[in-house]
Amino acid sequence: MSPSDEATGALGGAGGLLTIDLDAIAANWRRLASKLAESGTECGAVVKADAYGLGVARVAPALWTAGCRSYFVALLDEGSALRTLLPEARIYVFNGADRASAPALAASRLIPVLNHPGQLADWNAEARKHGKPLPAMIHVDTGMNRLGLAPADVADLAARRDAFEGIHLAGVMSHLSCAEQTDHPLNREQHTRFRDALAALAPAATARNSLANSSGIFLGPDFHFDLARPGAALYGVAPQRGVPNPMAQVIRLQGKILQTRVIDTPLTVGYGATHRAERGRRIATVGVGYADGYLRSLSGNASAVLGGVRIPVVGRVSMDLITVDVTDVPTHLARPGALVDLISPDHPVDALADEAGTIAYEILTALGHRYVRRYLGGPGS
Numbered sequence: 001m002s003p004s005d006e007a008t009g010a011l012g013g014a015g016g017l018l019t020i021d022l023d024a025i026a027a028n029w030r031r032l033a034s035k036l037a038e039s040g041t042e043c044g045a046v047v048k049a050d051a052y053g054l055g056v057a058r059v060a061p062a063l064w065t066a067g068c069r070s071y072f073v074a075l076l077d078e079g080s081a082l083r084t085l086l087p088e089a090r091i092y093v094f095n096g097a098d099r100a101s102a103p104a105l106a107a108s109r110l111i112p113v114l115n116h117p118g119q120l121a122d123w124n125a126e127a128r129k130h131g132k133p134l135p136a137m138i139h140v141d142t143g144m145n146r147l148g149l150a151p152a153d154v155a156d157l158a159a160r161r162d163a164f165e166g167i168h169l170a171g172v173m174s175h176l177s178c179a180e181q182t183d184h185p186l187n188r189e190q191h192t193r194f195r196d197a198l199a200a201l202a203p204a205a206t207a208r209n210s211l212a213n214s215s216g217i218f219l220g221p222d223f224h225f226d227l228a229r230p231g232a233a234l235y236g237v238a239p240q241r242g243v244p245n246p247m248a249q250v251i252r253l254q255g256k257i258l259q260t261r262v263i264d265t266p267l268t269v270g271y272g273a274t275h276r277a278e279r280g281r282r283i284a285t286v287g288v289g290y291a292d293g294y295l296r297s298l299s300g301n302a303s304a305v306l307g308g309v310r311i312p313v314v315g316r317v318s319m320d321l322i323t324v325d326v327t328d329v330p331t332h333l334a335r336p337g338a339l340v341d342l343i344s345p346d347h348p349v350d351a352l353a354d355e356a357g358t359i360a361y362e363i364l365t366a367l368g369h370r371y372v373r374r375y376l377g378g379p380g381s
Contacts, residue, residue, distance in 0.1 A: 015287025015320065016255040016371045017339065020054050023377030024248040026066035028234045031246070032217055033067065039224040042208070044070035046231030048078055048094070053293075053365040054235060054251065055373065060085050062378040063234075072229050076101045079110040092137055092170075094147070102126035106134055111170050113137045115147040117156070120163070127166030135170045137210075138201070142174040142193035143186055151193075158200040171208040171227060172198055179215035179223075180241050187219055215239045237360040238350050245350065253343035253367070255288035255304075257336050260326065269323050270315025274300060277314070282327045286340050289320040293366030294342065295356045298322075302355040305341040307333040 011017055033043035045068045046052075051059035060071065060082060070090045073079045079093045090111060096119040097105050097112035105112050106126055114120050114136050127134045138157075141148030149157065157163045174194045178184035194211050198204045208226040214233035216223045218240050233239045236250035263277040277283060286304075290296045294317055302313040306329050315323045326334035343349050343363075353360040 010374070011256055011372050014256070014370060014372045015258070015289075016253065016292060016342075017374060018367060018371040019252040019254075019374045019376060020058070021248075021250050021252075021376045022058060022062040024236065024250045025054075025059060025234055026062050026377070028236065028247050028250070029063055029066050029068055029230070031248075032214075032228070032230050032233060035217060036224055036228055039221040041212075041224040042070060042227045044068065044072060044090075044092075044210075044227055044229050045234060046072040046213075046229050047082065048072065048074040048231070049365050050078075052231065052235045052361065053367045055375075056082060057085060058375050058378060060089075064089065065379045070227060072231075076104055076110070080104065080108045083108045083110065090170075094139075096139075096147075097123045097126070097136070099125070103129075106130065111135045111137055113139045113173060114167075115139045116149060117153055120157070120167070124166035133164075133166055133168040135168045137171045137173055138169065138204075140172060140174050140194065140197040140201075142190040142197070144175050144177050146175070148174065151197075154197050154200055158202070164203055169201075169203045169207045171210055172201060172204045173210040173229075176211065176213060176216045176219075176223075179213060179219060180239065182219060182240060187223075191223060232361055232364075235364055236349060237364070245348070249345050249348055251343055251349065251364075251367075252341065252345075253288075253371070254339040255286035255294075255322070255342050257284045257334065257338045257340060258287050258321075259336055260284045260334055271318055272316055275315040275323075277325070280327070281325055282329075282331075282334065283314070284324050284326045284334055284340070286322050286324060286342075287320065288322055288342065288371075289318050291319045292368045292370050293363070294322060295358065295363070295366065297356045297358065298352070301357075302342075302352065303347060305344055305346045306338070308346075310347075311340070 036043050045063050047056050050056050072092045074094045079091050092111045094113050096115045099122045139148040178186045210227040212223045212228040214230040238245035263281045269275045288294045296317045299316040309329045311324050314325050349360045353363050
């Protein structure tokens with residue numbers, strides 16, 4: 001039995017196989033950590049959104065084994081679940097704390113990222129209940145205009161002697177808007193604004209401050225500060241545009257051929273009759289669709305790989321199915337049960353994202369749970 005036959009057999013009734021290489025994720029973290037070590041910067045990991053859709057229950061322990069000790073999530077529930085997995089980790093929650101979430105954040109020893117004066121007040125109130133300062137990170141907005149303290153808020157905070165009474169300042173952070181574009185002028189502007197905010201907030205001088213995301217790491221040591229927060233690059237996404245991707249590929253997505261047919265007279269394929277196949281074309285139907293996160297915008301734009309041959313996705317992506325033109329693939333390879341590579345080293349996630357007119361982040365986080373998931377490597381492998 002060939003490896004492909006074994007993989008097909010493991011699918012059962014599922015339409016696709018998603019293979020996730022935990023050792024590649026760990027290797028990507030070590031690569032970034034090595035790059036940051038020159039600056040004396042700690043390498044954390046962003047594992048929000050179920051580790052970008054790849055399964056935090058498997059990804060986070062693999063990162064811990066690789067040496068990662070600081071993790072970032074978006075939501076309280078994500079942080080609480082991660083605390084169960086990693087009892088000793090430092091876990092930061094991007095969305096911060098309010099009156100309703102503060103008790104649970106404190107109980108799980110999570111570190112909220114405080115984004116506006118109201119969150120500071122609510123966290124200070126929670127600290128008073130405990131009778132001691134509680135750790136938090138302060139988020140200052142340097143140009144994203146999304147979350148974070150505005151410059152006027154920073155000035156007000158700097159002028160108040162009681163501002164940090166209930167807060168053990170774990171660090172100050174900001175978020176870069178255009179870091180994947182290395183020559184974008186906003187990168188340097190944000191860097192300057194961040195340094196100005198750190199100078200204004202005296203306790204920040206002894207805190208672990210953070211500016212660089214995945215792409216920010218590649219802007220150079222000036223952007224590294226004390227703690228970096230790579231996310232997408234850990235999962236194989238290219239951190240910079242227009243240059244070779246230095247990260248190891250992490251996922252392989254394969255769809256199972258359910259049926260093949262030969263078009264013996266010119267006919268249309270799929271909903272809306274958007275694709276017309278000429279006589280003699282061979283069409284394979286694959287059991288993956290937009291319900292599996294294979295985006296509808298890929299209709300008529302995407303390509304896949306079968307038997308080393310690049311093949312076009314033709315017609316519309318439907319809920320459970322796509323159709324591909326396998327005319328140029330040997331017949332014995334394009335058979336029911338064979339697996340078509342939708343994401344692979346020959347067609348990485350960034351390439352599929354380009355075909356969909358989106359970013360690789362959306363592709364990863366959209367991958368559903370109808371695939372059979374196979375993990376390679378990781379702790380105990």
